[in-house]
Amino acid sequence: xxxxxxxxxxxxxxxxxxxxxxxxxxxxxxxxxxxxxxxxxxxxxxxxxxxxxxxxxxxxxxxxxxxxxxxxxxxxxxxxxxxxxxxxxxxxxxxxxxxxxxxxxxxxxxxxxxxxxxxxxxxxxxxxxxxxxxxxxxxxxxxxxxxxxxxxxxxxxxxxxxxxxxxxxxxxxxxxxxxxxxxxxxxxxxxxxxxxxxxxxxxxxxxxxxxxxxxxxxxxxxxxxxxxxxxxxxxxxxxxxxxxxxxxxxxxxxxxxxxxxxxxxxxxxxxxxxxxxxxxxxxxxxxxxxxxxxxxxxxxxxxxxxxxxxxxxxxxxxxxxxxxxxxxxxxxxxxxxxxxxxxxxxxxxxxxxxxxxxxxxxxxxxxxxxxxxxxxxxxxxxxxxxxxxxxxxxxxxxxxxxxxxxxxxxxxxxxxxxxxxxxxxxxxxxxxxxxxxxxxxxxxxxxxxxxxxxxxxxxxxxxxxxxxxxxxxxxxxxxxxxxxxxxxxxxxxxxxxxxxxxxxxxxxxxxxxxxxxxxxxxxxxxxxxxxxxxxxxxxxxxxxxxxxxxxxxxxxxxxxxxxxx
Ligand SMILES: [Zn+2]
Numbered sequence: 001x002x003x004x005x006x007x008x009x010x011x012x013x014x015x016x017x018x019x020x021x022x023x024x025x026x027x028x029x030x031x032x033x034x035x036x037x038x039x040x041x042x043x044x045x046x047x048x049x050x051x052x053x054x055x056x057x058x059x060x061x062x063x064x065x066x067x068x069x070x071x072x073x074x075x076x077x078x079x080x081x082x083x084x085x086x087x088x089x090x091x092x093x094x095x096x097x098x099x100x101x102x103x104x105x106x107x108x109x110x111x112x113x114x115x116x117x118x119x120x121x122x123x124x125x126x127x128x129x130x131x132x133x134x135x136x137x138x139x140x141x142x143x144x145x146x147x148x149x150x151x152x153x154x155x156x157x158x159x160x161x162x163x164x165x166x167x168x169x170x171x172x173x174x175x176x177x178x179x180x181x182x183x184x185x186x187x188x189x190x191x192x193x194x195x196x197x198x199x200x201x202x203x204x205x206x207x208x209x210x211x212x213x214x215x216x217x218x219x220x221x222x223x224x225x226x227x228x229x230x231x232x233x234x235x236x237x238x239x240x241x242x243x244x245x246x247x248x249x250x251x252x253x254x255x256x257x258x259x260x261x262x263x264x265x266x267x268x269x270x271x272x273x274x275x276x277x278x279x280x281x282x283x284x285x286x287x288x289x290x291x292x293x294x295x296x297x298x299x300x301x302x303x304x305x306x307x308x309x310x311x312x313x314x315x316x317x318x319x320x321x322x323x324x325x326x327x328x329x330x331x332x333x334x335x336x337x338x339x340x341x342x343x344x345x346x347x348x349x350x351x352x353x354x355x356x357x358x359x360x361x362x363x364x365x366x367x368x369x370x371x372x373x374x375x376x377x378x379x380x381x382x383x384x385x386x387x388x389x390x391x392x393x394x395x396x397x398x399x400x401x402x403x404x405x406x407x408x409x410x411x412x413x414x415x416x417x418x419x420x421x422x423x424x425x426x427x428x429x430x431x432x433x434x435x436x437x438x439x440x441x442x443x444x445x446x447x448x449x450x451x452x453x454x455x456x457x458x459x460x461x462x463x464x465x466x467x468x469x470x471x472x473x474x475x476x477x478x479x480x481x482x483x484x485x486x487x488x489x490x491x492x493x494x495x496x497x498x499x500x501x502x503x504x505x506x507x508x509x510x511x512x513x514x515x516x517x518x519x520x521x522x523x524x525x526x527x528x529x530x531x532x533x534x535x536x537x538x539x540x541x542x543x544x545x546x547x548x549x550x551x552x553x554x555x556x557x558x559x560x561x562x563x564x565x
Contacts, residue, residue: 001124008131015093021086031079032119035072036285039112041233044353051091090114097233106165112158126151138164139183141237179217186224186246201312214274232261234268264305272297281407294346299369311563321547335360342368359494378446386559451557455546461514467541474508482541496523
């Protein structure tokens, strides 16, 4: 079958994309037109159908009857043979790396959100065209020639977002035989020299680690938002990134974020786009693709994304340690680590997604996956006197997938670690990746062996003495209650707001109001006010970390930084 999508802008001011779909060579009879139930990169159910309106179907200028038969299925019972045209409007008013957006200035499409196909026909050939003003330039994962694109099948098409606008900045360069493009949409002061030289450095290191690359072109498609934002999604032929604030894109921490997200997403070209857990090979867009390998696909990528920047010299020692500190702090702050292992949490992204779960229910595949990847990496380097590293494992897994097929079993990854560190590898997997447990002490040991000094320090009085973590509002909301705290036993809960401390109203000065080892706290939950009397704990409850290099900088530290490929 052949599908041709046409995108037009008549209702752009209403955030509506007009989409026309031409299905050629249809068989006679019942036809189900469907939208995907999720998108790769976000392993949870989506509800794209809620954005569809004004669905129509016709064949040879004759209207066809249809009915909805599932939340994302439009069924034509008596479809004639040959060609059918379907049209609808898609409401596109969200900018993130996996969404679609349209207004007077741009058309931004993630086809997986809004492009219908015929159920069971994933091998359909796809062409597409954009009916946009002549001054619009377009960039995306697929080559755009005269506002036309071609994909080899629906998998390819669903993996190929694009942007079209008059203000799109396109910068192209070649590195390691790959044609790279950095395309930026938004209000940015674009300095190509700085950005290209930093990008070249981390591209070189990733190429050195894997030896070759499965793609010959790659687009970094950046939506620079006016507000603070950080999100990236990996694709076979590139990545889509939403990042802001746009005016600071090339300065300070936002530029650090740009490099971090781009390095992370580039690493996905190998780890998840080319080789991926066999449960997701090929993707089944109709339902959940359960697997337990989040600590490999996102964990290794999170760890390696930063590591490769550090090894490339575009991330400082301080920033690299700051990223590790963030993972460690998050690990000890989340008592979900005592409830669900990272493997089970990986399965459960399909259940309660990426937003807030109920308190302390599960862990992040990014945070825990990164820490476990670091444990494997340091253990391998320690055991082999830095002759091998986690890169050895990932490169070998990549070679295996090139030879045997792109879907791998979890055991294909683990057995490559066990080949190098049998006992240690199994211990790390069984005790930390497959168990609900706090393993911060193991991380401290590993870091110390690699020349990093680790200190546990208090966060603030409320968190460390009374076991109550809060956000930074002037009347702080409670975001965590330590299970061993008196606060927990007395009924202080996540979601409550602290409005009074020791007889005074809290107005952005909570810490200053705590002067004794006893605390009177007034919490607001909905319309209810609840007073609590609390005693400070003798032991430090919530903690954070301070990481510092050992001044001697041991041999492993130097090898770690240089890279063991
Ligand atoms: Zn990722």
